[in-house]
Each structure stands twice: as C-alpha cells, then as structure tokens.
Amino acid sequence: MLRSEKIRLYLTVFLVGIAVMIVELLGTRIIAPFYGASLYVWSALISVTMLALAGGYFIGGYWADQAKKSHLSLVIACVALCIFLIPWITRPVLLVTDSFELQLGAFLSALILFSPCLVFLGMVSPMAIRLSSLVLEEVGTSAGTVYGISTLGSVIGTLFLGFYLFPRVGSYQILIGLGVVLLILSGITIFYEREKSKTYIFFLSIIFITAVAIGILGLTNVHRNSSIHSGGHSFKILSTQESLYGWVRVIDEPEKDLRLLATDSSIIGAASIHNGQNRLAYQNIVPLLPLLAKHAIKHALLIGQGAGHMATVLKSQYGIMVDTLEINPAVAQAATDYFDFMPTGKTIIGDARYKIRHLKGAYDLIIHDCFTGGAEPEYLLTVEALNQLRSLLSEQGMFVLNFVAFAEGGKNSALASVAKTIDQVFPYQTVFISEPSKDFNDFIFLATINNFINLNKKSLHSIQKAWLKQRLFTIDKAKGIILTDNFHPLAYLQTKKANYYRSTLIGWLGTNLLIR
Incomplete structure (x- = not known):
C-alpha cells in the first residue's frame, strides 16, 4: 500500500474514533430527559457501546477476510444513515421502552437507538487492518497503529465534544453534523476503492440519497411546538435550553396557575404564574x-x-x-x-x-x-x-x-x-x-x-x-x-x-x- 493511501486510511480510522465517542456521549443527552442522567443511564450507554463495538469487530474481521473487495465506503455510509435515523426514532423507542423499569428501559433504549451505528463503526478497524497489512509480518504493527489512532481519535472527540461543541450546539445538530462528515468521508473513500462495480455504486448511491433526505428532514424537525396538550392538561413551553448538564425547560400549566422549572426529568422549581409565589x-x-x-x-x-x-x-x-x-x-x-x-x-x-x-x-x-x-x-x-x-x-x-x-x-x-x-x-x-x-x-x-x-x-x-x-x-x-x-x-x-x-x-x- 502506498504511503498516501495509508495516511488516508489512518485518517478514516481517526475520524471513526471521534464518531464513536460522540455517539456514546450524546446518547446520555438524548436519553436523560426521559430516564434521567443517573449511573444506570451511563452504565447502559457504556455497556451498549462496548457490546456493539465488539459485534462490529467480529463482523468486520470476518468480512475483511471473506470479501474480495473492501466495501469500506459502504460501511461508513451505513453509519451515517443510522445516525440520521436517531432523531426520528428516539420518540417511538422511548415510548416503547417506557413500560420497563428504569434500568432495563434505559438499556433497551440505548441498544435500539445507538447499537446499529456503533456496530458499523466497530467494523471499520478490522477492515482497515486488513487493508493496511500487505504481508503477515505487518499484521501486528498494522493492528497496533490502527487501534492506537482510533483511540487517539476517541480522546480528541471526547475533548472536542465536551469542551467546545456541547456549550454551543444542540445534541441533534451535532448528530446530523457528524452524519454529514461521515457521508463526505464515504464519498471520498469510494474513489480509492478499486474495482467498483455498477451495482455497488448504485446501491451506495441509494444509501447516500436516503441518508441525505433523512438528515435534512431531521434537521428541520428538531424543534417542537411550544403548546402541548397531554393527559387532559394543557402546557406551554416558555423556554427550552440544552446545557452542559441537560435540558432546562420552563413550562406553564395555565389551568393550575403553575409555572415549572425542570431539568431533564426533575422539577426543581414551581411558582404561581400570576404572583410568582413558591x-x-x-x-x-x-x-x-x-x-x-x-x-x-x-x-x-x-x-x-x-x-x-x-x-x-x-x-x-x-x-x-x-x-x-x-x-x-x-x-x-x-x-x-x-x-x-x-x-x-x-x-x-x-x-x-x-x-x-x-x-x-x-x-x-x-x-x-x-x-x-x-x-x-x-x-x-x-x-x-x-x-x-x-x-x-x-x-x-x-x-x-x-x-x-x-x-x-x-x-x-x-x-x-x-x-x-x-x-x-x-x-x-x-x-x-x-x-x-x-x-x-x-x-x-x-x-x-x-x-x-x-x-x-x-x-x-x-x-x-x-x-x-x-x-x-x-x-x-x-x-x-x-x-x-x-x-x-x-x-x-x-x-x-x-x-x-x-x-x-x-x-x-x-x-x-x-x-x-
């Protein structure tokens, strides 16, 4: 493999490492408003991440050995598609898992929402190792380099997300932005993959178009209506802000002359609307x-x-x-x-x-x-x-x-x-x-x-x-x-x-x- 191709491959692995940590950390922000940000939610997200990556490593390794072509661009495009689907399926998934207790509900929600994209992300490293290893003697070096670069990407992704993105950009916007980056990466990768068949390019194009459509519609559907009727009660959302510590909302229930201050799934303040009394x-x-x-x-x-x-x-x-x-x-x-x-x-x-x-x-x-x-x-x-x-x-x-x-x-x-x-x-x-x-x-x-x-x-x-x-x-x-x-x-x-x-x-x- 040429040096330039190795650099490109390592850059791909680096970006995938960033993507893994962004998905994992954003997971708690997406589930927390419904299940809270407790140790149970964190344990569920970490467990699902490790489980999904393990599955991806197995599948990716098998695919790398059996397939005649790498299809790395297809895998990356599938990651983007799965990420774009998350904003759309979050509500139905949380509603379905609501019938379970806190621990199981949080775990199942994380499993359904995030494991598909994490499995595809896990597939990238063993495929990259296979592509970068020309002879058997290079497998150890290639594996160490790939996993080292991927881990470094995860570190950078964690710091970039926590110190820069979270205070400035909403969770769903970050997800959609990540999906866009991965789509671009997939498009670049296909030009370096040899012996591309027309069927493969057609199939990949369908995934591209679908992902772009879902991503655009998801971005326009991020914000919800401010007036909500639920359970016989009428509520009005006066303010919604995503912070480093979860979602902060101010909610009015006019029928009860009640104004609430909520963070994720907790009420931390309540007052009369007309006079502000506690x-x-x-x-x-x-x-x-x-x-x-x-x-x-x-x-x-x-x-x-x-x-x-x-x-x-x-x-x-x-x-x-x-x-x-x-x-x-x-x-x-x-x-x-x-x-x-x-x-x-x-x-x-x-x-x-x-x-x-x-x-x-x-x-x-x-x-x-x-x-x-x-x-x-x-x-x-x-x-x-x-x-x-x-x-x-x-x-x-x-x-x-x-x-x-x-x-x-x-x-x-x-x-x-x-x-x-x-x-x-x-x-x-x-x-x-x-x-x-x-x-x-x-x-x-x-x-x-x-x-x-x-x-x-x-x-x-x-x-x-x-x-x-x-x-x-x-x-x-x-x-x-x-x-x-x-x-x-x-x-x-x-x-x-x-x-x-x-x-x-x-x-x-x-x-x-x-x-x-």
Missing part, C-alpha cells in the same frame, strides 16, 4: 429557619439555586444576604428570566464540590438542596462533602438539607443513610417531613454543631410551633450506612424512588414534555 411544599419551612436559629442569621449559602425562591424569602422577610451556588448556568438564567429571581449575594456557578473548597465562611445558614426526584449527585452527600460544608459554617450556624425519598415509617434505607451520614459530622439533628399524609416526600434535615433545635422558642408563634411539631419525623438509623467518597450507593438505594418519580412525572406532564 408552590413547592417543602420550601414552606424556609421562612421559619431564622426563627429556629440560636443567633441572628446574617449571611447564608444556598447550594442548588433552582428558581431562587428560598433566597428571595430569606432576603425579603429577614434581610439575609444569600450567596447562591448553582451548577447549571441555564438554570440560573431561567430563574432570573422567568421567576423574577434577583441575587441578594454572590452568584456562584459551578460544581459544588469544587466551588466550596474556594469559599470562605463563616455562613450562619447553609441550605443544601441538590437532591431532586431525578438523578442524585451522591458525591455531594458524603462524610467528606459534609465536612467541607461544616468548615464554612459558623459555630452557632445551622445546616439544612432537603432529600426526596419514601418515608416507609422511618425505615427507608436511603433516608436512614442520609441521617447516619449527617450524624458523623453534626452532633445534633432534627428531621421534618414536608407532607405528613404522604409516603413519598421531601425530608428536611436541620443539623447544628452546638445545640438542639428548640421548637418552643418564644420567637415562634403557637401555630408555627404546632406546624413544625406535626412534621417531626423519626428515622431508624440502623437501616442506613455511612456514605463516603469511597462508597455512596444512593442510586441503588433510591431505585424505587427514581422509578416512582419518573412514572408520576410522565402521568402528569405526559411524554411529550420529556421527549424532544
């Missing part, structure tokens, strides 16, 4: 927090800003300056644009575990509200993470954490694990349930360093005291484990919760709002 029940405890504190609260930190209602209440009622820490800039922007949130302290954008290392206390109040109905960032609720937060808290300060789980009479293992972990860092802990009549609930943990929470303080009215005491909740901590950076299996412990939350959300909002 509609999330668990946040009703926030106005009482300064009354429960031993000393006056002057400076607070809110981790997980959401729609910003908690920070607004603390400022408007008590004049407390609240610094907000939000990982998703799209959420922070939506809170300002659609929920009239005005920062009262520093606005910090970034991952909490990184940002809190650079904050300086002392805060009189820290509210930790990152645990929603969807996927949970377990690493934010380990002994190590809580110790970092304690270091930012004043000696008389209060730590507050919201956690979603089933009550199960206080014997829920996830709930017990949270309580047991907090015990490792804070000597005093009081737990409230948001809505005592329900099993599925928000639980609010109040923890301090030096003293118990006093529910009989004179600063509380009798109605407020009764309201709080009615919501006191006892947890059997023996059912839990201590969560650490080394071992924090909350995703496993919360499987039942994740399935219930998702089914409830679908029953309310319908699939149209969760599938693009």
Whole structure:
C-alpha cells in the first residue's frame, strides 16, 4: 500500500474514533430527559457501546477476510444513515421502552437507538487492518497503529465534544453534523476503492440519497411546538435550553396557575404564574429557619439555586444576604428570566464540590438542596462533602438539607443513610417531613454543631410551633450506612424512588414534555 493511501486510511480510522465517542456521549443527552442522567443511564450507554463495538469487530474481521473487495465506503455510509435515523426514532423507542423499569428501559433504549451505528463503526478497524497489512509480518504493527489512532481519535472527540461543541450546539445538530462528515468521508473513500462495480455504486448511491433526505428532514424537525396538550392538561413551553448538564425547560400549566422549572426529568422549581409565589411544599419551612436559629442569621449559602425562591424569602422577610451556588448556568438564567429571581449575594456557578473548597465562611445558614426526584449527585452527600460544608459554617450556624425519598415509617434505607451520614459530622439533628399524609416526600434535615433545635422558642408563634411539631419525623438509623467518597450507593438505594418519580412525572406532564 502506498504511503498516501495509508495516511488516508489512518485518517478514516481517526475520524471513526471521534464518531464513536460522540455517539456514546450524546446518547446520555438524548436519553436523560426521559430516564434521567443517573449511573444506570451511563452504565447502559457504556455497556451498549462496548457490546456493539465488539459485534462490529467480529463482523468486520470476518468480512475483511471473506470479501474480495473492501466495501469500506459502504460501511461508513451505513453509519451515517443510522445516525440520521436517531432523531426520528428516539420518540417511538422511548415510548416503547417506557413500560420497563428504569434500568432495563434505559438499556433497551440505548441498544435500539445507538447499537446499529456503533456496530458499523466497530467494523471499520478490522477492515482497515486488513487493508493496511500487505504481508503477515505487518499484521501486528498494522493492528497496533490502527487501534492506537482510533483511540487517539476517541480522546480528541471526547475533548472536542465536551469542551467546545456541547456549550454551543444542540445534541441533534451535532448528530446530523457528524452524519454529514461521515457521508463526505464515504464519498471520498469510494474513489480509492478499486474495482467498483455498477451495482455497488448504485446501491451506495441509494444509501447516500436516503441518508441525505433523512438528515435534512431531521434537521428541520428538531424543534417542537411550544403548546402541548397531554393527559387532559394543557402546557406551554416558555423556554427550552440544552446545557452542559441537560435540558432546562420552563413550562406553564395555565389551568393550575403553575409555572415549572425542570431539568431533564426533575422539577426543581414551581411558582404561581400570576404572583410568582413558591408552590413547592417543602420550601414552606424556609421562612421559619431564622426563627429556629440560636443567633441572628446574617449571611447564608444556598447550594442548588433552582428558581431562587428560598433566597428571595430569606432576603425579603429577614434581610439575609444569600450567596447562591448553582451548577447549571441555564438554570440560573431561567430563574432570573422567568421567576423574577434577583441575587441578594454572590452568584456562584459551578460544581459544588469544587466551588466550596474556594469559599470562605463563616455562613450562619447553609441550605443544601441538590437532591431532586431525578438523578442524585451522591458525591455531594458524603462524610467528606459534609465536612467541607461544616468548615464554612459558623459555630452557632445551622445546616439544612432537603432529600426526596419514601418515608416507609422511618425505615427507608436511603433516608436512614442520609441521617447516619449527617450524624458523623453534626452532633445534633432534627428531621421534618414536608407532607405528613404522604409516603413519598421531601425530608428536611436541620443539623447544628452546638445545640438542639428548640421548637418552643418564644420567637415562634403557637401555630408555627404546632406546624413544625406535626412534621417531626423519626428515622431508624440502623437501616442506613455511612456514605463516603469511597462508597455512596444512593442510586441503588433510591431505585424505587427514581422509578416512582419518573412514572408520576410522565402521568402528569405526559411524554411529550420529556421527549424532544
């Protein structure tokens, strides 16, 4: 093989390596709005990728040995066609797999949506090895070079996608762009393939035309209507933005005077449309927090800003300056644009575990509200993470954490694990349930360093005291484990919760709002 032909072949392998990682990483962005971005979804995508590539290696190796011609251009064209089909089949595939539980549904969705193009991508490397090996003695060198270049392409693809494309371009546009690049690559490859028959060129042309048509129609069909009727409810999508951390939507349900802030499959903010008042029940405890504190609260930190209602209440009622820490800039922007949130302290954008290392206390109040109905960032609720937060808290300060789980009479293992972990860092802990009549609930943990929470303080009215005491909740901590950076299996412990939350959300909002 001529040196120029080898370079062309290695460039093909390099681009295929890029394509593999783009498809794998985009997979989570496409499935997450329906199944969440939990460890289960990532495990499903990685497993499907490895399985499909393994199948492609076997098929490609067999084809390379048996076929008289390479047909590499055909394989690459088939990849493009499969990629162009993904935006079209995503909705029906997710609807079909919805009848399964979270783990199996996520796996089957990934298998159906992404394995066809990944199998074809896997076929390229063994075919390239066969083409680049003139004699038996060169097979080892050729195989090492091909897989090395392919892996390098995967690295470049990962960095390019994560650092450059994701913040600037939508997932489906990236997919379609990738398909276009592969179609061009297929067209270039056919001119270097020898002994091309008319039948082969005709068949390849049909695939080309079909892929181009599907790609163009798919690109024009990316955006959905803003008004949706589902399950007897009428919704209006005010804003949709794809961010580094998933889809952020602002949704109105006029019949209920309700405005929602959603990220993927989680509701993280709710307000009345006409007056902007908070509609999330668990946040009703926030106005009482300064009354429960031993000393006056002057400076607070809110981790997980959401729609910003908690920070607004603390400022408007008590004049407390609240610094907000939000990982998703799209959420922070939506809170300002659609929920009239005005920062009262520093606005910090970034991952909490990184940002809190650079904050300086002392805060009189820290509210930790990152645990929603969807996927949970377990690493934010380990002994190590809580110790970092304690270091930012004043000696008389209060730590507050919201956690979603089933009550199960206080014997829920996830709930017990949270309580047991907090015990490792804070000597005093009081737990409230948001809505005592329900099993599925928000639980609010109040923890301090030096003293118990006093529910009989004179600063509380009798109605407020009764309201709080009615919501006191006892947890059997023996059912839990201590969560650490080394071992924090909350995703496993919360499987039942994740399935219930998702089914409830679908029953309310319908699939149209969760599938693009």
